[in-house]
Amino acid sequence: MSEASKSLNFIEHIVEEDLTNGFSKEKLRFRFPPEPNGYLHIGHASSICLNFGLGLRYDAPVNLRFDDTNPAKEEQEFVDAIKKDVQWLGYRWNTERYASDYFQQLYDWAVLLIEKGKAYIESQSSEEMAFQKGTPIVPGTDSPFRNRSIEENLELFEAMKNGEYEEGTLVLRAKINMGSPNMLMRDPIMYRVLHRAHHRTNTDWCIYPMYDWTHGESDYIEQVSHSLCTLEFAMHRELYDWFLDQVYDEKSIRPKQREFARRNLSHTVVSKRKLLRLVQEGVVNGWDDPRMPTISGLRRRGYTPESIRNFADTIGIAKRDNLIDVSLLEFHAREHLNKVAPRVMGVLDPLKVVITNYPEGGEEWLEAENNPEDESAGSRKLPFSREIYIERGDFKEEANRKFFRLKLGGEVRLKNAYIIKAESCSKDGEGNITEIQCTYDLKSKSGSGTEESLRKVKGTLHWVCVKHALEAEIRIYDRLFLDESPDTHKDKDFMEFINPNALKVIKGYLEPSLKNAQIEDRVQFQRLGYFCVDPDSTPGKLVFNKTVGLRDTWTKIQQNN
């Protein structure tokens, strides 16, 4: 649609430029390369939308490749969760790959490097190596093992592979330049010994390749044309290219690494390591807790894939540091949910209203529109009777003209029902209002077309019939952190900024049409916000998560006064 007129981000410009310089469109190929050591978060969503979006734009294949070179941290559970999340976002990968599929090829190439004198076996401890590595401003010094004979290197490497060495004893290092200003070029480690079972290769290997050695070569094996990663890998590019040089064949596509800035969301953390801490320390109830900025958390919270994709599209891709206000994410949730979420009524802080001139024991079912934004959504029936609940905040004994709600002597429209007038109210010993007595205008029934029904009354309230009300658990969420950027304070741990009130559980009273709501159903509780049925729901007890509130100008007016 408007795709053609949309401006390009800098990555798309690079692709376009490659195309104009003669790179064949058919050779375009991308990949999304998660490490299966945690759940995907909103930052990954940006990367997913970028890579798969490129695939869609150029009709090019996109692989899902798990970067599974560290069996100490990686698990099948995460592989499954990642696949589910990518699919849920609406993308289809060309093929499912694993870096571990390439272990043999990587090993063979490593042998080749040793034979060319480009790699050697290191016998020192990691402490000794770290010391010789220097610092960003002090050059490193050569390892005493740097000039081992090729024969000895070959022999030791094979022994490493055969499990003859303990973890931490030997590593294979690329022989590059200990004096390089780029620390990554100071003879980086290619292989380490790890006597661990891998989630796919089990105990086939006791040596595992490092990221830098694996990633570029995997891109090369898959003939990925553009390998996109985040900015912290910018320094790795020189090494990426160096490793590629060792195996590159002119007739093949040479992958090109380019880096973009990771997206930071306000009032949360977007880092697998930090999210893992929240899970492990019990701050949240798991990776998919609705307070989490994970894809699974957002899904459970009630976000739609469309809203996340639109969000990613709006924030774009660039290279500068950023802190995206969470209100932009919330905007996209509302924007989509407004179109698709059926309207229902629910009262979360009930105050009983008795309609004194309504017949005792009487009851009627009223017609209610399901979604004013979508005619095809149809309508439903709502029970109405003498006793109803309204929201406690919708009544005041006395109020000024700006209060478009119910006050003593005032009139208000009950959504889809009648106009009522507050006559009196009852209180308990402490002065709390316990009940309101109202009268209703029989002829004002919504949709009846009578003169009375067309009267303009300032204010329409949502309500629920007491007799038919469904009790449900409602989980209300607030931002997980009180600080907009909790993990950027040099002297403070991000955990210090946790919002202790990020979850509030209350009881709500809902209209009976919700009785058979299914898990992940999304609705709008009119005048309140969007809510989603939580997986904790059982046939006898519904649990709703508040996704996001409606825009609330009334609260704003009150705050400004």
Next chain:
RNA sequence: UGGCCUAUGGUGUAAUUGGCAACACAGCUGGUUUUGGUCCAGUCGUUCUAGGUUCGAGUCCUAGUAGGCCAACCA
């Protein structure tokens, strides 16, 4: 005693590659409305600094300033 990257409204991203700085969010005004929602109209506000090249600079050059990243047998 270094290297790499970045700098455009409050936030995020654009600018036909050197040609009138725009889009979205947020904010503020008003209108419509049986959701104080939606929708509609309007409004606020931007090129880090100093030089230079040019008829013309957000874009190119130089210097500065600020921020981020780099010393895991993590990715």
